[in-house]
Amino acid sequence: MPIDLTVVVLRWLQFAAAVVALGLPIFRTFAPGTGSRAARRAASIAGLLLSMGAVGGLVAQTAMMAGSWTTGLDAAAIGYVIQSTSLGMAHVARAALALLGAVLLLAGRGQRVMTVMAVIAFAGATASFAWSGHGASSEGAAGLVHLVADIIHALAAAVWLGALVGFSILLARRDPGDVEASARSLAGFGAVGTAAVLALTMSGLVNAAFLVGVERSDRLAGSAWGLLLFAKLLLFAVMVWLASHNRYTLTPALEKAIKAGVETGEAVRSLRVSVGVELAAGIALLGLVAAMGVQMPPASM
Template sequence: MPIDLTVVLVRWLQFAAAVVVLGLPLFQMYAPGPVPARSARWVAIAAGLLLAAGAAGGLVAQTAMMAGGWAAAVDPASIGYVIQSTGLGMAHIARAALALAGVAILMIGQNRRGAGLIAVLAFAGATASFAWSGHGAASEGALGLIHLTADIVHALAAAVWLGALAGFCLMTARSSQVPEGNTVRSLASFAGVGTTAVVTLAITGLVNAAFLVGADGVTRVVGSTWGLLLLGKLALFVTMLGLAAHNRFTLTPALSKASHTSGTAGALQRLRLSIGAEMAAGLALLGLVAAMGVQMPPVSM
């Protein structure tokens, strides 16, 4: 497999694991009940292990890309250089260590809330480390700090949104065991959190675009691979917004109304399909973001 494609796939794997490992435990905290704590914990543990493995694999693939071949990727001296001399290498090590720490805390702490909070902090650190693995760490000076901060907040907000969708997917998959009233309450609990996450994503996305496109790069967006990926990302983001609005303002009220009668099966099935479509769009969006990370943005062209 080509090195650059491997890097993209491993980045995609890490993104997907990170949004679950951080967003799902958070979802359990502000919308408890519908997803059993034990099930959510084991899903988070699996995602955390996947994130750690992806970080290790990503380090190897990035080393191969930087050195120009797979032979260097298995050379301890080459990997050691990337770890010690680049922010990207240190970010991969920190990500793997924090993911494993979070997993260990979840396993040792069982379902205790205090352990869950500490694990979430570890997973948040692992998710934030993506900012040092992409274009967010390329800017320098005071403006560079703004760019880096925006990239970190962007990653965390994405995890909150997509991690909640993972929780809803688990919840609706076992709908026969969950009272419809609990489902409706969880959707209502996420409404404010989801709106905040979306607004945060929009603001930090604009900040990142300002740094990566620049005033002179606007005309080069359509003519660059990075720009086309950005347009695809925006299209998927708008699609997710439409599905989220449909869920909140149409399907959730319909389910609430149906819960007072005996006809909840149809309403729940429509909600399940819509949430699944929103999650699929989110995963596809993460794939485009993974590909954008190995392309040159307009401001650098």
């Protein structure tokens, strides 16, 4: 597999794993009905995958910087990248924090303190993406703003997409109690989801200001990075529409059916499909972001 494609695939894997590792435990705070063992196991496995993906990503990034797999697999080259670049240090920190989070979840067996510590570790691992992407390219005070915006962007995405994973788990169940838990969780996530969308929008605008700029906006359509950005924005718009449809149409319909004591099968199926499509769009969006990381933004041309 070509080096650059390997880098993209491993970045995609890390993004998806971070979403589950961080987002699912956070989701359980307002949806305790999401099978504790199943959710804990899924988040732990995701943490381990994130750790392994970070190690593999470090090797692939080193190979891409060196121009060959042979050099990329050299211990001295990897050591140089770790010691001399923020990208290398970010990968090491991500691998360590993700592994720590997975161990804490497994050892804690649902204990609140251990879960909180695991969430903090996963949050640190997710935040580290800011140092291995374009967010670390700016310097000075402006660079700090860009970096913070990138961190907020990564954390907000994990909260939103992690919740979709949680909703998918709940909606896949058939027990009447799970249907009611799904309705409560969907209603309760409304404010959190809105905050996540706002955070993604605002931080995305900040990132665009740094990576594109008004004076170079005419170059967007002629660059691979710009085309990927347009595709990302389209998927984001689809996800926002689906989230709004779920919140204001499908969830009230499910709540109404539960209160009336009538068959909820159709309402649950509609939500299951809608949430599934939204999650699929989110996973595809993560792939686009992974690809954007190896392309040159207009501001760097």
